[in-house]
Amino acid sequence: MAVEFRPKKIRLVAVTCAVFLVASFTVVGLLLGDTPTGVIFRTSDQVAMICLGVLLACGALLLARPRVRADAEGIEVRNVVTAHRYAWSDVLHVSFPDGASWARLELPDDEYVSVMAVQAVDREHAVAAVRALRELHRAATP
Numbered sequence: 001m002a003v004e005f006r007p008k009k010i011r012l013v014a015v016t017c018a019v020f021l022v023a024s025f026t027v028v029g030l031l032l033g034d035t036p037t038g039v040i041f042r043t044s045d046q047v048a049m050i051c052l053g054v055l056l057a058c059g060a061l062l063l064a065r066p067r068v069r070a071d072a073e074g075i076e077v078r079n080v081v082t083a084h085r086y087a088w089s090d091v092l093h094v095s096f097p098d099g100a101s102w103a104r105l106e107l108p109d110d111e112y113v114s115v116m117a118v119q120a121v122d123r124e125h126a127v128a129a130v131r132a133l134r135e136l137h138r139a140a141t142p
Contacts, residue, residue, distance in 0.1 A: 002071040003136065005129040007064075007119045014064040018057035025053020066116035068129070070136050077105065079116045086113070088140035094133045096126070103130055 029049030032041040062080050069076045074087040086105065093106040096118070103118035103126070118129040 001136070002069065003129075003132045004067065004069045005117050005125070005132075006067050007117055008122045008125055010066075010119060010121070011064040014060050014062075017060040021057040021060060022050075022053045025056070026050050029053070068115050068117040068133070070133055072136065072140055074140075075105065075133065075136075077113055077115050077117070079114060084113065088137055091137060091141075094130060094137055096120075096130050103133075 029046040032046050032049060033043075065078065065080055067076075067078045072088075074085055075091065076083065076085040086107075090107060091105050092108065094103065094115075095106055095112075096103045101120055103115040105113045105115060107113060115133075118126050118133075120126060122129075
């Protein structure tokens with residue numbers, strides 16, 4: 001059995017922010033050409049403003065990137081920037097500490113890896129994800 005989980009609420013927020021950023025910077029960029037202040041904005045300034053909005057939107061969309069995939073052999077954790085795969089034999093526990101924003105994998109030597117795809121704000125979705133990951137871990141480890 002293989003499972004995949006992604007955060008729900010943060011994805012909605014990230015996409016909404018990205019759309020808002022692109023729309024806002026596009027409107028501002030288009031309105032830059034005609035100002036009563038005496039400053040002269042050229043077409044390149046307008047394009048740069050729109051491109052800045054697109055770059056900021058891409059940054060906001062990074063928050064929608066986290067994902068966790070698990071199967072009988074191991075677990076792959078992709079957070080905002082990094083992605084790692086761990087064999088179940090390397091994972092001691094799948095935990096969700098009290099007050100934590102997201103789940104984590106407990107590794108040997110007191111190390112842990114945050115699983116940003118399983119977030120506390122997703123409530124029941126997070127509970128189902130942790131239960132499924134724990135079940136896979138339990139089945140894979142003696």
